[in-house]
Amino acid sequence: MVVQALKDQGVDTVFGYPGGAVLPIYDEIFQQNDIRHILVRHEQGAVHAAEGYARSTGKPGVVLVTSGPGATNAVTGLTDALMDSIPLVVLTGQVPTFMIGSDAFQEADTVGITRPCTKMNWLVKDTDKLAGTIHEAFHVATAGRPGPVLVDIPKDVQFADGQYVRAEDADLGHYQPRTKGDAEEIAELVAAIEVAKKPVFYTGGGVINSGTKASELLRELVEATGFPITSTLMGLGAYPASGDKWLGMLGMHGLYEANLAMHDCDLMINVGARFDDRITGRIDAFSPNSVKAHIDIDPSSINKVIRVDIPIVGDVTEVLQDVLELWKSRGAKTDKTGLAKWWKKIAGWQEVKCLNYKPNDKTIRPQHALTRLEALTKHRKDDRFICTEVGQHQMWAAQYLGFENPHQWMTSGGLGTMGYGLPASVGVQIAHPDALVINVAGEASWLMNMQEMGTAVQYRAPVKQFILNNERLGMVRQWQELLHGERYSHSWSEALPDFVKLAEAFGCKGIRVSDPADLDDAIQEMLDYDGPVIMDCLVEKHENCFPMIPSGKAHNEMLLGEAETQGAIDAKGSVLV
Amino acid sequence: MMSALHIKRGSNSHSAYNLRSTFSDVQEKHTLAVVVENEPGTLARVIGLFSGRGYNIESLTVAEVDHTGHQSRITVVTTGTPQIIEQIKAQLERLVPVHRVNDLTVEGPSVERELALLKVEGTGDQRVEALRLADIFRAKVVDSTLASFVFEITGTPEKIDAFADLMRPLGLVEVARTGVAALARGAE
Numbered sequence: 001m002v003v004q005a006l007k008d009q010g011v012d013t014v015f016g017y018p019g020g021a022v023l024p025i026y027d028e029i030f031q032q033n034d035i036r037h038i039l040v041r042h043e044q045g046a047v048h049a050a051e052g053y054a055r056s057t058g059k060p061g062v063v064l065v066t067s068g069p070g071a072t073n074a075v076t077g078l079t080d081a082l083m084d085s086i087p088l089v090v091l092t093g094q095v096p097t098f099m100i101g102s103d104a105f106q107e108a109d110t111v112g113i114t115r116p117c118t119k120m121n122w123l124v125k126d127t128d129k130l131a132g133t134i135h136e137a138f139h140v141a142t143a144g145r146p147g148p149v150l151v152d153i154p155k156d157v158q159f160a161d162g163q164y165v166r167a168e169d170a171d172l173g174h175y176q177p178r179t180k181g182d183a184e185e186i187a188e189l190v191a192a193i194e195v196a197k198k199p200v201f202y203t204g205g206g207v208i209n210s211g212t213k214a215s216e217l218l219r220e221l222v223e224a225t226g227f228p229i230t231s232t233l234m235g236l237g238a239y240p241a242s243g244d245k246w247l248g249m250l251g252m253h254g255l256y257e258a259n260l261a262m263h264d265c266d267l268m269i270n271v272g273a274r275f276d277d278r279i280t281g282r283i284d285a286f287s288p289n290s291v292k293a294h295i296d297i298d299p300s301s302i303n304k305v306i307r308v309d310i311p312i313v314g315d316v317t318e319v320l321q322d323v324l325e326l327w328k329s330r331g332a333k334t335d336k337t338g339l340a341k342w343w344k345k346i347a348g349w350q351e352v353k354c355l356n357y358k359p360n361d362k363t364i365r366p367q368h369a370l371t372r373l374e375a376l377t378k379h380r381k382d383d384r385f386i387c388t389e390v391g392q393h394q395m396w397a398a399q400y401l402g403f404e405n406p407h408q409w410m411t412s413g414g415l416g417t418m419g420y421g422l423p424a425s426v427g428v429q430i431a432h433p434d435a436l437v438i439n440v441a442g443e444a445s446w447l448m449n450m451q452e453m454g455t456a457v458q459y460r461a462p463v464k465q466f467i468l469n470n471e472r473l474g475m476v477r478q479w480q481e482l483l484h485g486e487r488y489s490h491s492w493s494e495a496l497p498d499f500v501k502l503a504e505a506f507g508c509k510g511i512r513v514s515d516p517a518d519l520d521d522a523i524q525e526m527l528d529y530d531g532p533v534i535m536d537c538l539v540e541k542h543e544n545c546f547p548m549i550p551s552g553k554a555h556n557e558m559l560l561g562e563a564e565t566q567g568a569i570d571a572k573g574s575v576l577v
Numbered sequence: 578m579m580s581a582l583h584i585k586r587g588s589n590s591h592s593a594y595n596l597r598s599t600f601s602d603v604q605e606k607h608t609l610a611v612v613v614e615n616e617p618g619t620l621a622r623v624i625g626l627f628s629g630r631g632y633n634i635e636s637l638t639v640a641e642v643d644h645t646g647h648q649s650r651i652t653v654v655t656t657g658t659p660q661i662i663e664q665i666k667a668q669l670e671r672l673v674p675v676h677r678v679n680d681l682t683v684e685g686p687s688v689e690r691e692l693a694l695l696k697v698e699g700t701g702d703q704r705v706e707a708l709r710l711a712d713i714f715r716a717k718v719v720d721s722t723l724a725s726f727v728f729e730i731t732g733t734p735e736k737i738d739a740f741a742d743l744m745r746p747l748g749l750v751e752v753a754r755t756g757v758a759a760l761a762r763g764a765e
Contacts, residue, residue, distance in 0.1 A: 115622055116629050120673040123617065173614070175673050230619055300667035478738065 001127070001164055002091065003028040003035060005134040005273035008167040011035055011062050013053060013430060015046040019066025020106060021093030024158035025062075038430055038459060041451035043070050045423035047077020047148075048449070051086045052427030055410045056385055058211060060087040060141050063428065067093045068106030071152075072113060076417060078148045079117040083414025085209055087136050090118075096156035105422055110152045119147030119542030125154065127162025135170035144177030145298040161218070177297060181314030181322055187568045188310050189269070189293045190327045196267035196291075197338030198345075202250065202279075205234030205413070206272015206296060208406045210316035214238070215406045216270065217320040224324075225334050228346055229260035232273050233398055234413040238366060247346065248517070251279045252549050253395040256354035257299045257346055258556060259547075262287050263555035264345070264430040270294040272316045273304040285554030295319045340522050354547045354560055355399055364516050366393065366539040370400035370440070373466060376523050383435040384408060385428045389421040389445030392474035392545045397440040419448030422465065426452055429461035436464070436527070443469040443536075444493050453506045463527050465534045470541045471496060477545045499536035506534075514538040587669075606635070607682040608689060608759045611651040614674040615641050622672055623651060632657060632665050636691075636734070636756035648676065652758050665737050681759050689759040693737045699748035707747045714740045750759045 002025050006014065029037050040046040043065045050061025065074055071092040081088045095104040098287045111123045124130050133151055141149045193199065201222060207214045222229050222245050229239050230250040239246060248255035250262055262268065268290045273279070280286045286306060293310035294302050302311040312319055327405075328334075351474045357367045377384050386401055387410040388394040394411055401426045403409050410428060412420040425439035439446075446467050456463050473513045478492040503510025509529050513522035513536070527532045550560045613619045620639055627634050635654040641674045655665060662680070669678045681687040695716075697707045700723075711718065711728050714736070720727035730740055734757060741752055 111618055112621070115618065116625050145671075173673070174676060177671075178609075298671060300664065300671050302667070304664055304667075374662070 001130055001162065002134065002158070003032060003378070004164060006062065007034050007129045008057075009135065009138045013038060014062045014064050015040055015053070015427065017041075017046055017066065017070060018042050018481060019068075019070050019093060021067035021095060021155050022050055022064060022091075022158070023093075024091070024155065025153075036430075036456065037064075039427075040423065040426075041454050043073035043448050044076050044419065044448065045157065045426075045452040045455065047074050047088065047090065048417075048420050048423035049430070049452070050090075050453070051077065051420075051429030052089050052387060052410050052424030053082075053431045054081075054086050054088060054427075055208075055424075056407050056428040057431050058407060059064045060089050060138060060146075061091040063088060065090070065092055066106065067095055067494055068108045070106075071110040075114060075117055076178065076415075078114055078150065080150040080412055080415040080417045080420065082117050082119065085146050085205060086148065087141040087391055089134075089141050090148060090150040091134075092150060092152045093158070094152045094154040096125065097154045098156070100154065109121075110150070112168060114150050115422065117148070120149045121150040121152065123152045123154075124157055127157050127160040130157060131165040132170045135167045136172050138167075139172040140175055142180075143175060145206075147383075151388050165184035172367055177249075178313060179293065179297065179315035179318050180311040181319035182518045183322070185310055185312045186319065186322050186326060187557055189290065189312065189323060190330060192267050192291055192293065192310065192317070192321075193225060193269075194330070194333040195328060195335055196227075198261075198265045198342045199267040199269065199339075200247075200261045200265040201229035201269050201271060202231070202262060202273055203229060203235045203238055203271040204232040204273025207235055207316050208239040208272075210272065210297075210402055212406060214272075214317040214320060217317060217324060219243070221320060221327075221561045223344075224332060225327075226339055227269075227334075228261055228343070230254070230261065232276065232413070235273060236409045237400060237403035237406045240404040242404060249398050251276075252281070253399065253545055253547065254549075255399070256352050256547050256560065257349035259549065259555040260349050263344055265290045268292045270296075270308070271359045272296060274298075274301045277305070280305060281557075286376075286553070289315070299318060352560070360540065361516055364514065364537060364539045366396050366470070366521055366543055367400055368516065369466075369468055369537050369539060370396050372519050373399050373438070373440075373523055376520065376527065377424065377438070378402075378437060381437050382403070383432065384539075385410065385427060385435055385437045387411065387421040387425040387437070387439040389439070389441045389448075390416045390418045391445055391476075392470075392478065392543070393440055393442045393445075393468045395475075395545045396468075400502070401440075401441030418445040420445075422446060422449050422463075423452045423455075425463040425465070426456050426459075426461050429456070429463050430459065433461075435542065437462075438464045438466050441465055441467045442474060442577070443467050443496060443499075444473050447493075447497075450502075453508065453534070454531065455505075457507045460531065462529075462531050462533075465532070466526070467499065467534065467536055468471055468539050469496075469499070469536050470539050470543065472541055474543070475545065477542070481542075481544070499534050503534040506532075508532040508534065510534050512536040512538070542565070579648065603658060604656050605659060605662060605682075606654065606656045607680055608668065608687065608757060609653050609655065610668070610679040610681055610759060611653065611669055612671075612676045612678075613643075613649050614647040614676065615647040616674060619649070619674045620651070622674065623669065625655075626668055626672065627653075627655070627665075630664075632661065638756040638758050643687070650754070654757050677681040679761070681761055684761060687759050687760040688734055689757050690731055691734050691737055691755055691757050692729065692731045693741070693752060693754040695717070695728045695730065695741060695744055695749060696725060697744050697748050698726065698750050700724055703747050707744060710743050710747075716740060717757060718743050721735060
């Protein structure tokens with residue numbers, strides 16, 4: 001019945017790991033060919049792989065794991081998906097209903113443990129309700145602000161016969177979030193667009209989640225108004241990095257021009273972002289003189305952190321459509337002279353060239369490694385998917401790689417989960433077998449879920465693991481340098497494995513490069529190899545990630561390079577993470 | 578280089594997550610009526626929201642109010658700055674099993690009632706005085722022995738507080754309170 005419900009929902013791939021409490025479902029899977037099951041090596045990997053699948057396709061990712069430890073291992077991935085609004089349907093096995101509460105073997109209170117890290121979860125005690133609950137789960141995961149849901153299915157419920165409900169007949173409950181924006185607020189936004197002298201679009205993951213149409217509408221609006229646009233980490237790709245209105249990413253490690261534009265603007269149009277603390281910096285100094293509009297499908301995101309003047313609750317696609325229509329019908333006006341002055345000011349900030357770095361011909365600078373990776377993969381941007389782990393390499397990837405399309409950038413933003421990238425890259429590659437899938441990683445993050453290399457090899461997923469190896473927990477080390485008196489407490493990686501031998505042990509290809517002169521050849525070798533590759537790129541060990549807005553500082557107090565870092569974070573700022 | 582941190586324990590004025598600087602600092606008490614799907618785990622989800630996001634619960638009552646429609650009503654009294662109260666409502670409204678949230682404190686006049694049972698031990702003059710005060714407060718005696726009463730009292734939380742304060746010197750030994758139930762006044 002479970003497999004039938006998944007088929008009805010159009011599921012083609014399930015990431016999972018069997019165990020005692022899900023054997024009946026695995027037996028069903030064995031006897032059919034419509035749904036492909038990908039056997040991971042750890043349940044956390046299953047959830048991240050499903051996240052990669054979901055983010056790169058726009059469809060919900062599906063996970064199947066067993067009770068107890070299977071479910072608890074999925075918790076990190078569920079929390080990650082909740083923070084980044086990734087639609088997932090996770091099915092867990094449970095001990096039989098008559099044994100629940102008896103501390104049975106591999107029993108855990110799965111719905112209790114996962115309640116705070118799911119959008120919704122259900123324990124199904126009645127086989128007649130199983131199919132309907134699974135259909136409702138898909139509805140809840142994808143409707144409104146997407147998120148992970150979990151259905152816990154006791155083993156006796158899996159074995160029993162029950163009434164099957166088809167997807168179109170299922171009762172989806174009352175959950176129907178509003179998607180159409182309020183006409184009055186939209187009119188107010190259009191009026192603000194017409195008179196703004198220093199506007200900026202600040203876009204986020206909501207544009208990606210709303211679907212490709214949202215990105216198209218956003219591009220149309222940006223081009224038609226001529227307004228500059230910046231994006232959060234999660235929103236990269238909604239507007240192309242090659243577009244001439246693009247200011248680059250904003251936030252703690254965002255670009256100088258993007259952050260200063262946010263600080264100085266007179267109209268901020270937030271499209272599907274949530275004023276995260278990595279974006280706002282010091283709240284009372286955040287963009288002090290702007291009118292702020294906020295388009296978000298989740299009413300609780302509005303006024304949560306920053307008070308806004310024009311709140312619009314609705315789906316990005318529908319709201320942008322309405323905004324465009326109304327703005328055009330009123331004559332498509334903007335303040336052209338004001339805008340020209342604004343762009344001149346922005347051009348001055350762009351002159352700073354905040355991403356410049358000093359070349360080094362002895363050791364590979366991580367920024368250089370990514371610049372070369374970008375240059376050598378540029379021609380494949382239509383089918384190039386980038387995943388990352390979490391840390392300095394993640395920020396450098398966001399800064400130095402250009403994203404042209406939505407759904408091609410998979411990273412753990414809200415939760416910052418080390419160990420996300422490798423399994424996510426496997427999930428992406430499974431969904432897009434012929435695409436170029438690269439995981440930009442740090443060696444420490446990568447080791448956290450390295451067992452998933454086995455999954456990549458088993459399913460011949462030719463993922464490229466591009467490890468920027470500085471033998472350090474680079475971001476931790478950077479913070480220790482800036483605010484803990486250079487006392488590098490436990491932030492270096494000792495006893496690292498030989499990644500080339502590790503690759504061979506997994507049955508894939510390993511490449512090591514340490515000389516800048518060999519870098520291009522090594523990257524090319526990685527790209528040309530038909531199969532999974534672990535590339536160990538030995539980089540400068542003490543490189544810091546700049547630009548940086550220190551904790552507790554405002555956007556216009558950002559640091560651009562090494563000389564400014566002494567005492568940059570004061571006692572107030574140092575308690576922040 | 579950086580010196581040791583000198584930050585007062587419990588202070589939140591140094592946190593990036595602190596919102597008070599830009600919003601009103603006044604603490605307000607609000608009574609929220611939350612109509613939810615009566616299914617397993619719904620109450621846990623609502624309560625988990627309060628504890629997980631650091632909101633206060635002053636009182637909470639819950640019971641099924643529509644048996645055929647499987648709907649329960651949770652009445653929760655909470656305190657916070659206006660911005661926090663708005664967040665609480667928005668966060669509650671987006672929970673999947675929540676049908677609607679009404680803020681009875683701002684949506685016009687409402688009635689609030691709470692029921693309490695109080696056990697008072699005593700003999701002689703104390704006992705007589707307890708009974709006399711109970712009469713003034715229109716509390717009912719629902720159990721009696723030669724050395725004790727159990728009073729039942731209904732009213733606003735303030736009235737029950739006042740009654741309990743009076744009973745304390747007269748031998749109050751135990752109190753059970755239901756928490757607040759509330760409805761908007763008028764036809765709608």
